[in-house]
Amino acid sequence: MRTHVVATAGHVDHGKSTLVRALTGMEPDRYAEERRRGMTLDLGFAWARIGEDSVAFVDVPGHERFVTTMLAGVGPVPAVLLVVAADGGWMPQTAEHAEALAALGVRHGLLVVTRSDLLEPELALAEAREQLPDWPAVAVSGATGAGLDELRTALHALVRGLPEPDPAAPVRFWVDRAFTVRGAGTVVTGTLAEGTLSREDELVLGDRRIGVRGLESLGETVRTARGVTRVAANLRGIGVDEIGRGAALCTPGAWLTVSELDGRVHGSAADLPRAPILHIGSAAVSVRVRPLGEDVVRLRLDRPLPLRIGDRVVLRDPGRRAVTGLTVLDVRPPQLRRRGAARARAAELAAVTGAPDAADELRRRGTVRAADLVAMGVPAAAVEAVSALRGGGWLLAPARVPALVEALRAAVTAHDRADPLDPGLPIEAARHALGLPHPALVAELLTGQDTLVARDGRIRRAIDAGLPDALRTALDAVRSDLAVAPFAAPDAERLADLGLGPKQVATLVRAGELSTVGDGVLLLPDAEDRAVEILRGLPETFTLSEAREALGTTRRVAVPLLEHLARRRRTVRTDDGRHRLR
Numbered sequence: 001m002r003t004h005v006v007a008t009a010g011h012v013d014h015g016k017s018t019l020v021r022a023l024t025g026m027e028p029d030r031y032a033e034e035r036r037r038g039m040t041l042d043l044g045f046a047w048a049r050i051g052e053d054s055v056a057f058v059d060v061p062g063h064e065r066f067v068t069t070m071l072a073g074v075g076p077v078p079a080v081l082l083v084v085a086a087d088g089g090w091m092p093q094t095a096e097h098a099e100a101l102a103a104l105g106v107r108h109g110l111l112v113v114t115r116s117d118l119l120e121p122e123l124a125l126a127e128a129r130e131q132l133p134d135w136p137a138v139a140v141s142g143a144t145g146a147g148l149d150e151l152r153t154a155l156h157a158l159v160r161g162l163p164e165p166d167p168a169a170p171v172r173f174w175v176d177r178a179f180t181v182r183g184a185g186t187v188v189t190g191t192l193a194e195g196t197l198s199r200e201d202e203l204v205l206g207d208r209r210i211g212v213r214g215l216e217s218l219g220e221t222v223r224t225a226r227g228v229t230r231v232a233a234n235l236r237g238i239g240v241d242e243i244g245r246g247a248a249l250c251t252p253g254a255w256l257t258v259s260e261l262d263g264r265v266h267g268s269a270a271d272l273p274r275a276p277i278l279h280i281g282s283a284a285v286s287v288r289v290r291p292l293g294e295d296v297v298r299l300r301l302d303r304p305l306p307l308r309i310g311d312r313v314v315l316r317d318p319g320r321r322a323v324t325g326l327t328v329l330d331v332r333p334p335q336l337r338r339r340g341a342a343r344a345r346a347a348e349l350a351a352v353t354g355a356p357d358a359a360d361e362l363r364r365r366g367t368v369r370a371a372d373l374v375a376m377g378v379p380a381a382a383v384e385a386v387s388a389l390r391g392g393g394w395l396l397a398p399a400r401v402p403a404l405v406e407a408l409r410a411a412v413t414a415h416d417r418a419d420p421l422d423p424g425l426p427i428e429a430a431r432h433a434l435g436l437p438h439p440a441l442v443a444e445l446l447t448g449q450d451t452l453v454a455r456d457g458r459i460r461r462a463i464d465a466g467l468p469d470a471l472r473t474a475l476d477a478v479r480s481d482l483a484v485a486p487f488a489a490p491d492a493e494r495l496a497d498l499g500l501g502p503k504q505v506a507t508l509v510r511a512g513e514l515s516t517v518g519d520g521v522l523l524l525p526d527a528e529d530r531a532v533e534i535l536r537g538l539p540e541t542f543t544l545s546e547a548r549e550a551l552g553t554t555r556r557v558a559v560p561l562l563e564h565l566a567r568r569r570r571t572v573r574t575d576d577g578r579h580r581l582r
Helices: 016-024 032-037 064-074 092-104 122-131 148-160 341-349 358-365 370-376 380-385 398-418 427-434 439-444 469-484 492-497 502-510 527-535 544-551 555-567
Strands: 003-010 044-050 053-059 079-085 108-114 137-139 172-181 185-192 196-198 202-205 208-217 220-222 224-226 229-236 248-250 256-265 277-280 283-291 296-307 312-317 322-330 367-369 389-391 394-396 452-455 458-461 515-518 521-523 571-573 579-581
Touching: 003 016, 003 064, 003 092, 003 148, 003 229, 016 044, 016 053, 016 079, 016 108, 016 148, 044 148, 053 064, 053 148, 053 229, 064 092, 064 172, 064 277, 064 283, 064 312, 079 092, 079 122, 079 148, 092 312, 092 322, 108 122, 108 148, 122 137, 137 148, 172 229, 196 208, 208 224, 224 229, 248 296, 256 341, 256 370, 277 296, 296 322, 296 341, 358 367, 358 370, 358 380, 367 370, 370 380, 370 394, 389 439, 394 398, 394 439, 398 427, 398 452, 398 458, 427 439, 427 458, 469 502, 502 515, 515 527, 515 555, 521 555, 527 544, 527 555, 544 555, 555 571
Parallel strands: 003 053, 003 079, 079 108, 108 137
Antiparallel strands: 044 053, 172 185, 172 248, 185 229, 196 224, 202 208, 202 248, 208 220, 208 229, 256 296, 256 322, 277 283, 277 312, 283 296, 312 322, 367 394, 389 394, 452 458, 515 521, 571 579
């Protein structure tokens, strides 16, 4: 058995609630004031078995003062019954509701002409069909029951034709009611459009984590609820005064919280007011509009919402009772600081359809987190398959690689020219110079080219230009000294005479020309191996003095050399303070 959710819409006092009562046997109006006045003031809920399926109804108010509430009820719902009274016909509020449904992109609906016992319905049917020619239509009487069987048949066909929701989709659960139940705490209700919600799940409200203590769907306690269905969730970790209509409970890490977006207006951007109300799900948020082009705008939201590329929202001007649909094109738009940036941005978005595409998003952004692309609405499989350089969770567009490699070569050359004694650009400095978000992307740029290499935390030229002449001359002098006495390390005075300060010595050691075995003790790179061979000629255990004499050096060199050999695990110290080779 499948579950579906359908909303009502239509002019005030055209029989929407009566129709829901006739279909379900339940009272959708929750307040005594509503029943006394015969007018729905807030959202009502009821459900019934239709064929082999369960159908929940969200009954919305029809009065013009409650259009915001109407949109909150219809927003997350995939199908609508648009109700027209036979004795009232197509009314201004009916037209406003129909315009709102069109702006929301609601494509699945059923025209229902009520009160057919009071007046022949043909005129109202013809008028409604003229407005919505593609929707099936049924005439009924909630008072006599005439036409209800035909309505159930048409309703069953409607819900059976709805798209199948994805049970694995991330949850975005728009709250339409919040209240307290004694002994349970905070309870919220809403329409779960897709995905799966389970008891003990953890959801987020903004950056706040909230637990699901219990679930109820269509009057029954359930362990798991799958969209599309009506859900009541008992929440842990939040008070009823901290959550209300318009809040969105989401799967952690699966949605981006959006304060600014670019979108395409279904109409003219010039007709939009400067500060309309944005409606999506059950949320209603004030926004500021900045036109970018003929039909492309930038919106700045008064409070952030979890949105994705392709979301359909309604922009409503309460003053003129006008509604306009908008498709979200970008939830992480670039800043527009330069002259002409808005016009250029509109041209860039001209070909963007609102269907999330991994290659197109990566091309336009240049670099982007893989997880952010998925949170924007790009399928995870498409993100995994897109051609890109990858590092540290980031994607880099292939088209950017040649220019970045050239910029990296230039940065390395400039660094080495400015500081020849310290060749190689540190990777973090390279990342900063290229404007990349993660150092792993710098290393990925070196793939497939042979002019630069990553070594010792730096980006270096693969073929080094060699040491400066003065440094090469000093190195030759040290080598000549050590060729005669391999373990007679030059002292500080000798190094100073040769012009070898700490920076020059570090350059020679980094280049592999010399090695250090201790502070200020400079030897040839093979000194360690040569020392071990000489020490093999001593008894199994030997003293520091015996080692010093065998090596032909001083205590200044012998002590750090033996400590170095011990650290390298080539010698060990015996209990009596002597040394032996491993």
